[in-house]
Amino acid sequence: MRRASLILIPYLWLLALFLVPFLIVFKISLSDTALSIPPYRPQLDFATGWQEIRDFFGHLDFENFTFLTTDDLYWKAYISSLQIAFFSTIFTLLVGYPIAYGMANAPDHWRPTLMMLVILPFWTSFLIRVYSWIGILSNEGYLNQLLLSIGLISEPLHILNTNTAVYIGIVYTYLPFMILPIYSALERLDTSLLEAAEDLGCSRLTAFWLVTVPLSKNGIIAGCFLVFIPALGEFVIPSLLGGSKTLMIGKVLWEEFFNNRDWPVASAVAVILLLILIVPIILFQRNEQKQREADG
Amino acid sequence: MSEKIFEPWNDPNEKPLIQFQNVTKRFGDFVAIDNQSFDIYAQEFFALLGPSGCGKTTLMRMLAGFEAPTTGEILLAGQNMAPIPPNKRAVNMMFQSYALFPHLSVWENIAFGLKRDKMPKPEIEARVDEMLKLTRLEQFAKRKPHQISGGQRQRVALARSLAKAPKLLLLDEPLGALDAKLRQDTQFELMDIQEKTGTTFVIVTHDQEEAMTVASRVAVMDHGHIVQADTPARIYEMPNSVYVADFIGDVTILKGTASPRDGGYDIHFAEGQPALHAKSDIELSKGAACYLAIRPEKIAISADKPEGVANAVQGKILDIAYLGNISTYHVELPTGQVIKTQTANTRRLSRRSFTWEDQVWLSWTDTAGVLLAG
Numbered sequence: 001m002r003r004a005s006l007i008l009i010p011y012l013w014l015l016a017l018f019l020v021p022f023l024i025v026f027k028i029s030l031s032d033t034a035l036s037i038p039p040y041r042p043q044l045d046f047a048t049g050w051q052e053i054r055d056f057f058g059h060l061d062f063e064n065f066t067f068l069t070t071d072d073l074y075w076k077a078y079i080s081s082l083q084i085a086f087f088s089t090i091f092t093l094l095v096g097y098p099i100a101y102g103m104a105n106a107p108d109h110w111r112p113t114l115m116m117l118v119i120l121p122f123w124t125s126f127l128i129r130v131y132s133w134i135g136i137l138s139n140e141g142y143l144n145q146l147l148l149s150i151g152l153i154s155e156p157l158h159i160l161n162t163n164t165a166v167y168i169g170i171v172y173t174y175l176p177f178m179i180l181p182i183y184s185a186l187e188r189l190d191t192s193l194l195e196a197a198e199d200l201g202c203s204r205l206t207a208f209w210l211v212t213v214p215l216s217k218n219g220i221i222a223g224c225f226l227v228f229i230p231a232l233g234e235f236v237i238p239s240l241l242g243g244s245k246t247l248m249i250g251k252v253l254w255e256e257f258f259n260n261r262d263w264p265v266a267s268a269v270a271v272i273l274l275l276i277l278i279v280p281i282i283l284f285q286r287n288e289q290k291q292r293e294a295d296g
Numbered sequence: 297m298s299e300k301i302f303e304p305w306n307d308p309n310e311k312p313l314i315q316f317q318n319v320t321k322r323f324g325d326f327v328a329i330d331n332q333s334f335d336i337y338a339q340e341f342f343a344l345l346g347p348s349g350c351g352k353t354t355l356m357r358m359l360a361g362f363e364a365p366t367t368g369e370i371l372l373a374g375q376n377m378a379p380i381p382p383n384k385r386a387v388n389m390m391f392q393s394y395a396l397f398p399h400l401s402v403w404e405n406i407a408f409g410l411k412r413d414k415m416p417k418p419e420i421e422a423r424v425d426e427m428l429k430l431t432r433l434e435q436f437a438k439r440k441p442h443q444i445s446g447g448q449r450q451r452v453a454l455a456r457s458l459a460k461a462p463k464l465l466l467l468d469e470p471l472g473a474l475d476a477k478l479r480q481d482t483q484f485e486l487m488d489i490q491e492k493t494g495t496t497f498v499i500v501t502h503d504q505e506e507a508m509t510v511a512s513r514v515a516v517m518d519h520g521h522i523v524q525a526d527t528p529a530r531i532y533e534m535p536n537s538v539y540v541a542d543f544i545g546d547v548t549i550l551k552g553t554a555s556p557r558d559g560g561y562d563i564h565f566a567e568g569q570p571a572l573h574a575k576s577d578i579e580l581s582k583g584a585a586c587y588l589a590i591r592p593e594k595i596a597i598s599a600d601k602p603e604g605v606a607n608a609v610q611g612k613i614l615d616i617a618y619l620g621n622i623s624t625y626h627v628e629l630p631t632g633q634v635i636k637t638q639t640a641n642t643r644r645l646s647r648r649s650f651t652w653e654d655q656v657w658l659s660w661t662d663t664a665g666v667l668l669a670g
C-alpha cells in the first residue's frame with residue numbers, strides 16, 4: 001500500500017504538470033479559430049448535457065495540421081530550427097569539452113571555484129544576459145570597438161541580427177549544460193587507466209582518443225541532448241539576437257499565438273514540435289539508463 | 297641430474313638487466329627512495345617486501361616511467377631509461393587496481409597493447425588466444441571487466457601485461473584481493489608463466505609467504521632503503537639486521553652483550569641466567585651490545601633438562617597457540633623475557649604434553665640462532 005502510494009506521487013505529478021497541459025494544447029490544436037475569448041471553438045461546457053458533449057467532439061478535426069503542410073513557412077522553420085540546434089550543439093561541445101577537461105584536470109583546491117564560475121551565470125536573469133550580448137555584438141558594441149581599436153578590422157563586423165549571433169547566444173546560454181555532465185564523467189575517470197594505456201604503448205594523444213573520449217561518451221551524449229532539446233524550441237535568443245532571416249520554430253509559434261492570435265494553429269505547431277522532440281528525449285533517457293546500469 | 301643453480305647475482309660475468317645507481321626520489325621534502333643502488337638480473341623473480349609507505353610502488357613507478365628519479369640513474373640493459381617515455385619502454389606494469397579498460401571486453405583489453413604495436417591481425421588473434429589459454433579465461437573473452445569476478449579480473453590484468461612479452465614485468469600487489477586458495481594457485485601459475493616465458497618479474501607484495509614462495513630474491517625495504525636483498529632462504533636463515541629478522545617470519549630476539557669464545561660468542565642476556573652460546577663470523581669486541589635472533593622451530597621444548605646441548609633455559613608456559621599443523625608456545629623466563637617455540641603436531645588427537653603454567657626447558661644448538669650486531 002505504502003509502495004503503491006509512493007509510486008503514485010510521481011505519476012500524479014506527471015499527470016498534472018505534463019499530461020493535462022498537453023491534452024489541453026492538443027485539444028486546442030483540433031479546434032477552429034473564433035473571435036471570442038478564448039479565441040477558439042468549440043468550448044467544452046459540461047452544463048449543457050450529453051448531446052452537447054457529443055457535438056463538441058464532432059467539431060474537432062485535424063485541419064490545422066493539414067494547414068501546416070500547405071504553407072512551406074512551417075516545415076522550413078522546423079528544418080532551420082533542427083539545423084541551428086544541431087550546429088549549436090556541436091559548437092557547444094567543441095567549446096565545452098576542453099573546459100570540462102581543464103576543470104577535471106585542475107588541482108583539487110581549484111575545482112570548487114571553477115565549478116562556481118560555470119554555475120554563476122544562472123544567478124542572473126537569462127533575459128538580461130541575452131540582452132547584454134546585444135551590447136557586445138552590435139555594430140557599435142564592445143567587440144567591434146575592441147577589434148577596431150587594435151586595428152584588426154577597419155569596418156565594424158555585422159554580427160548582431162544574423163544567425164552567427166544566434167549561434168553565439170545558444171552556445172553561451174547552454175554551455176553549462178554541456179560542461180557539467182562531461183565534467184562529471186571526466187572527474188570520475190581513473191588516472192591509472194591513462195597510465196595503463198601509456199604503459200601498453202599509447203602516446204598521450206592516442207590514450208586520450210582510446211580511453212578518455214570513450215569513457216566520457218555518456219557525458220558527451222547527455223550534454224548534447226541537454227543542449228539540443230531546449231535549443232530546438234528556443235525563442236528568446238533568435239528573437240533578440242537573430243535577424244529577419246533567422247527562422248526558428250519557437251519564433252513562428254510566438255507569432256501565431258500573439259501576433260495572429262491563431263491559437264489552434266500555434267497549438268498544432270507546438271504538438272508537432274513535441275513529436276519531433278520525443279525522439280531525442282527517448283534516446284536521452286536510454287543513454288541515462290545505460291549509464292546507470294554500467295555504474296550499478 | 298645436475299641442474300644449474302640460478303644465481304646470476306653471484307656471477308661476476310653476468311650483466312644485470314636493471315641497475316639502480318644512487319637513485320633518490322623526493323616528493324617535496326619527503327624522501328621516498330633514499331640513494332639506492334642495486335641490480336636485478338634477467339629472468340629473476342624479484343620481490344619487494346616492506347611495510348606500507350616504504351617506497352615499493354615508487355620504485356615500480358620509476359621503472360615503468362611514471363616517475364623520474366630526483367637524482368641517480370636507472371639503467372635497463374645498460375641504457376639510461378630517464379629520457380624514454382613509458383610507452384617506449386619494454387616494460388609492462390600490472391597495476392594494483394588492475395586498471396582494466398571498462399569500455400573494452402576482456403579480449404580487447406588483452407589485445408590493446410598488441411594493437412598499438414601495429415601487429416598484423418592474425419598474429420594479434422593468436423597471441424590473445426594464447427594469453428587467454430594461459431590464464432584460463434577463454435570463456436570470458438567477450439565479457440566486459442565488470443561482468444567477471446575479482447580473481448578473473450586480476451588474471452585479465454596479468455594477461456594484458458604479459459601479452460606484449462615485455463623484457464620486464466612489474467606486478468604491484470597482484471594477488472592482494474584473492475582468497476588464500478586462489479592466491480596460492482595463482483602464485484604457482486605466475487611461477488609457471490615465468491618459467492615458460494622467461495620474463496623478468498618484479499613483484500610488490502605485503503604477504504611475506506608469497507614473497508618466499510615465488511621469488512628468486514627478496515628485497516626487504518624500510519623507509520626508502522633496501523635493507524637486504526637475498527634469496528628467500530638466506531633472508532630467513534641469515535638476516536643481516538634485527539629489522540629483517542623481525543620483519544620476516546616469527547622470531548625471538550634477545551638483547552645482550554657478547555664475549556668471544558670458541559669461534560663464537562657467549563651472550564650475557566640477563567642477570568642470573570647462564571650465558572648463551574652462538575657460533576658466528578661477525579666481528580664483535582668483548583662487551584659489545586648484540587642481538588640473538590632465534591626462529592621458534594629451532595628451539596626444542598622438554599619437561600626435563602636436556603643433556604649435552606649448547607643452550608638450555610627454563611621457564612613457564614605463558615600462552616599456547618594451536619595452528620593445526622603446529623603449536624606455538626610462548627615461554628616466559630624468570631627474568632621476564634618471552635621465548636617462542638614451535639612443535640609439529642605429528643599425531644592426531646594426542647593429548648598435549650604441556651599446558652599453561654607448566655615449567656619447561658627450552659634448548660637449541662649453537663648454530664640455531666643468528667647473532668647480530670647491536
Ligand SMILES: Nc1ncnc2c1ncn2[C@@H]1O[C@H](COP(=O)(O)OP(=O)(O)OP(=O)(O)O)[C@@H](O)[C@H]1O
Nearest residue numbers: 323326328346347348349350351352353354355502
Ligand atoms: N605523488 C606523491 N606525492 C607525495 N608523496 C608521495 C607520492 N607518492 C608516494 N608518496 C609517498 O612516498 C612514500 C612511498 O610511497 P609508496 O607508494 O611507494 O609506498 P608503498 O611502499 O607502495 O606502500 P604500500 O605498501 O602502502 O602500497 C609514501 O610515504 C607516500 O606517502
Ligand SMILES: [Mg+2]
Nearest residue numbers: 352353354500
Ligand atoms: Mg604500494
